[in-house]
Amino acid sequence: MSEKKSLETRAVHAGESRRNAYDSLTTPLALTSTYTFEDGDALGRHHRREVEREEYGRYGNPTVRAAERKVADLDGAEDAALFSSGMAAVTTALLAMLRSGHHVVLTRDCYRRTRQFVTGVLPRFGVESTVVEPGDPEAIERAIVPGKTRVVISESPTNPYLRVVDLEALRSIKAAFPSVKFIIDATFSTPVNQRPIEHGVDLVIHSATKYLGGHNDLLAGSVSGSAALVDAIRDFRGVMGGVLDPHAAYLLLRGMKTLGLRVARQNASALSLARALETDPRIERVFFPGLESHPDHRVAIAQMSGFGGVVSFLVKGDGPRTERFVDACRVAAIAPSLGGVETLIEQPALMSYYEMSPEERVAVGIPDNLVRLAVGIESSDDLLDDLAQALDVAFAGQ
Numbered sequence: 496m497s498e499k500k501s502l503e504t505r506a507v508h509a510g511e512s513r514r515n516a517y518d519s520l521t522t523p524l525a526l527t528s529t530y531t532f533e534d535g536d537a538l539g540r541h542h543r544r545e546v547e548r549e550e551y552g553r554y555g556n557p558t559v560r561a562a563e564r565k566v567a568d569l570d571g572a573e574d575a576a577l578f579s580s581g582m583a584a585v586t587t588a589l590l591a592m593l594r595s596g597h598h599v600v601l602t603r604d605c606y607r608r609t610r611q612f613v614t615g616v617l618p619r620f621g622v623e624s625t626v627v628e629p630g631d632p633e634a635i636e637r638a639i640v641p642g643k644t645r646v647v648i649s650e651s652p653t654n655p656y657l658r659v660v661d662l663e664a665l666r667s668i669k670a671a672f673p674s675v676k677f678i679i680d681a682t683f684s685t686p687v688n689q690r691p692i693e694h695g696v697d698l699v700i701h702s703a704t705k706y707l708g709g710h711n712d713l714l715a716g717s718v719s720g721s722a723a724l725v726d727a728i729r730d731f732r733g734v735m736g737g738v739l740d741p742h743a744a745y746l747l748l749r750g751m752k753t754l755g756l757r758v759a760r761q762n763a764s765a766l767s768l769a770r771a772l773e774t775d776p777r778i779e780r781v782f783f784p785g786l787e788s789h790p791d792h793r794v795a796i797a798q799m800s801g802f803g804g805v806v807s808f809l810v811k812g813d814g815p816r817t818e819r820f821v822d823a824c825r826v827a828a829i830a831p832s833l834g835g836v837e838t839l840i841e842q843p844a845l846m847s848y849y850e851m852s853p854e855e856r857v858a859v860g861i862p863d864n865l866v867r868l869a870v871g872i873e874s875s876d877d878l879l880d881d882l883a884q885a886l887d888v889a890f891a892g893q
């Protein structure tokens with residue numbers, strides 16, 4: 496679909512064909528593990544890449560392919576590959592690009608399993624890493640070891656403090672290190688709010704489980720970038736095997752059609768909730784890039800067209816009071832994840848960081864009174880009322 500069309504239009508139409516089997520309007524769900532060849536000649540034409548067709552389910556599927564074309568179009572990339580989860584996308588892309596002796600720069604505030612993979616698993620294969628602060632482009636530049644660093648990977652905005660990486664600053668660093676590939680996990684921003692490829696980033700990763708799918712009903716991950724890089728990663732996906740199931744690809748295609756509508760709503764609701772929480776005396780601090788109090792507010796204004804649907808904040812008080820507040824929410828459900836139509840709330844200390852002691856959590860920057868709110872598409876008035884009544888419950892008797 497033409498670049499001139501708006502993202503909302505492309506979310507509906509991009510990647511999908513007007514000429515489908517049975518004249519179906521929607522992209523058919525192709526449930527097959529393999530594909531047939533009429534004869535040896537047809538097989539030869541396929542091997543010589545004279546025809547575009549599939550061979551075997553681990554190498555490709557037409558429903559998955561349509562979803563890949565839609566993701567690539569929205570990211571403004573030449574191509575995209577889909578995976579069985581966001582983590583399959585992260586791990587397959589990194590393993591495809593790294594060899595023993597290479598070095599990775601990772602920003603600290605990030606998805607816990609990505610950090611675990613880079614700092615805990617990659618060293619087993621001789622790949623070392625340096626972890627730096629996301630809001631500090633100079634620290635990223637200093638961490639690059641010429642000749643050894645092959646990948647710089649960061650989220651933007653980050654999880655859970657919504658730090659925004661200055662992508663134009665990254666572009667100038669990249670110019671000085673042409674052999675280093677820059678990867679942005681843009682799960683929290685979606686292509687609606689930020690398109691890192693336009694800032695010269697090499698690869699964009701999404702946990703499509705979140706906003707792209709948008710309905711909390713599937714797991715998927717994507718990698719977008721140049722045709723050559725994505726082709727190499729897709730080839731490696733055939734080795735690792737973390738392909739997306741066609742059922743999930745069908746749901747993802749369907750979910751992405753409403754991405755523009757959903758994210759616009761989530762942006763607006765999250766901003767109004769963040770503002771309301773910031774003025775509530777029972778809240779110690781709010782982390783949201785749309786607030787002037789956020790350290791990356793100016794960067795966010797410059798490179799994002801919306802600030803996303805996740806708001807993190809500290810409740811005044813201890814872990815048990817924060818737990819009472821979270822437990823008292825009636826619209827927001829207690830669950831990990833984000834980006835779907837349902838509003839979800841979690842206290843990271845009791846969710847992803849449960850096994851750590853309070854001291855260890857403070858050391859990794861996760862205090863017990865931290866709450867992450869992932870705003871859905873419900874009415875923001877209802878969400879605000881829900882948070883207010885839950886705060887009343889948590890602070891009763893004060």
Ligand SMILES: *Cc1c(COP(=O)(O)O)cnc(C)c1O
Binds near residue numbers: 581583680682704714
């Ligand atoms: C959820 C998430 C992932 C992992 O994605 P899965 O689909 O759960 O495997 C990676 N990065 C970020 C920023 C996420 O939020």
